[in-house]
Amino acid sequence: MASRFPERARRRARHARAFAAAVCAVAALAAACAETGQGSAAVRILTHRDFHLPADALEAFTAETGIEIVVFREDTPDDVIDLLERSRAHPVADVVVGVDTLDLQHVIDTGLTEPYVPLTPGPLVEDLAVGDHAMTPISYIDACLNYLPSFYVVPERRIDELPDAEFLPPPVPGGLAALWDPAHGGTVVIPDAATSRMGVYLLVALERLHPERNDDEAMPWPQVLDQMLRWNVELAPSWEIATFERFAGGEPPPERPISQDEPDPVTLQSLRGRLPMTWGTTGLPSVYAEYQPGLPPSLDIAVVTDDCVRIGFYAGVVAGAQNASLGGRLIDAMGEPLFQFGISDRFGSRPARSDIVSTPEWNEFGVAVHPYRPDPAYVGAHWKEWQLTWSQVVRNFETGPPPPEPEVTVTLP
Structure with a gap:
């Protein structure tokens, strides 16, 4: 680094x-x-x-x-x-x-x-x-999702022009549900809860929204994790690798050919293999700002303010x-x-x-949020058990039959 x-x-x-x-x-x-x-x-x-x-x-x-x-x-x-x-x-x-x-x-x-x-x-x-x-x-x-705003900008077009589906981005993420939404398939990297403390903080957030043991019809988080893996959410072994090596946030925009009047949309291809969404903190934009020689006027990194954990x-x-x-x-x-x-x-x-x-x-x-404040007694008694379950789900996915191709429905704006 x-x-x-x-x-x-x-x-x-x-x-x-x-x-x-x-x-x-x-x-x-x-x-x-x-x-x-x-x-x-x-x-x-x-x-x-x-x-x-x-x-x-x-x-x-x-x-x-x-x-x-x-x-x-x-x-x-x-x-x-x-x-x-x-x-x-x-x-x-x-x-x-x-x-x-x-x-x-x-x-x-x-x-x-x-x-x-x-x-x-x-x-x-x-x-x-x-x-x-x-x-x-x-x-x-306050741990929460971070994303690259420029990736989710819908390209401008004439009123009589249909959008090019190849460049039509998914909707801006509004919470953790984006992780298991097939529309965001292949665009997310998160730290692995089996090897990363920051990944365990994400696991705490998932358990809160989708308890492993509940009586309603909501999916328990192990099934949610399986869905995430099926939609090609990438697991990084550490928070540092997820953030500084695989996440595109904080990086300068891809260079544009100067001969074009209009800039190309930011796509996964233009990001050169890096991904536009990850699990980080509300302070991550300020961290990237500290890396700059002076206080930059703007940053291409944003915070999803819902579903955060303190x-x-x-x-x-x-x-x-x-x-x-x-x-x-x-x-x-x-x-x-x-x-x-x-x-x-x-x-x-x-x-x-x-x-x-x-x-x-x-x-x-920096971004102020209203996060979930987990009970230390509750998470302290269960997080290692959740971590073992997480590892088992990942292992079953990796050794099981290949998942079916996701069906994605594109809604034109």
Whole structure:
């Protein structure tokens, strides 16, 4: 991704160099880093690679308090939870950061963290707070569909001219139902829920709309998933591949032959194999804007505001931590404006505090929605079971007989 977005890569490299003195990246967990003196105070953070820690905010925390920061970074949220459980007798970290809505209730119920009340809590975004201060909200995303607006523009024609069916686009997606609509067949890429956390967030949204166990006539989501696969919805192994390699959003429009008076319609062929719809976040347009050398006047990427899901991310003091009191001071700092303003990352995360001024990119391109807020206890008890069912449906589809060709009815505007 660095080669495609050099300015973004340079900014991250500068941050990394400034942060190197304060953060020790280790492949194997150890008691402390080589740069951290044995007699100095240190706080150990356990997180995963998908959670962004603002380097300047942690550097400022060390400069102000003298407390060094040691970061242990696992590959996935599952790895973080597994490590916390295996090291319960001798905790490897003082603070865990990046626990999401899916694992929140499990962490609380199993006592992997201990309650902590921030000293000066700021106003929070609605429904992020946790009872008894068992964990502290740090950020959130609203996950939903993203699409390429130019792909869905109906070509202009004379009043006496019939449209060319080859270039007639499907209707603009209005919600998740577009994923299993044959009119959108072959135009969608989504992260696979079997291998991607963002894919599991989509699975949570599907379960809400089409429960696997219900008494009405609506299709349960396993049948919906089968329909999606039959209409050639592409599964990508990760959110990054789905968004930055297969989705066409944020890319410059295809070049037009200068000899033509009218531009060609944007088609799948003109997108050179990339697809115009994916599952992302409301912050994805602002993320693409950050990749530009300056604030662009417009972006060819839009958000479907229906059927979104809000996922919170939390921090907590690890139960039995060696430096629990210092960990509490760090959690206080994570709720302060400097950390909260810097929380935005490549997912388009948003600060948990509701009074933080947005970045220029978010002010220009971010989208506010009214998302579904899943119950942490309910999704926490079921999401791994849903994930197994998802994998079984995909496996059955891949090994079964070829699906019938979809029948698509085109309605002329």
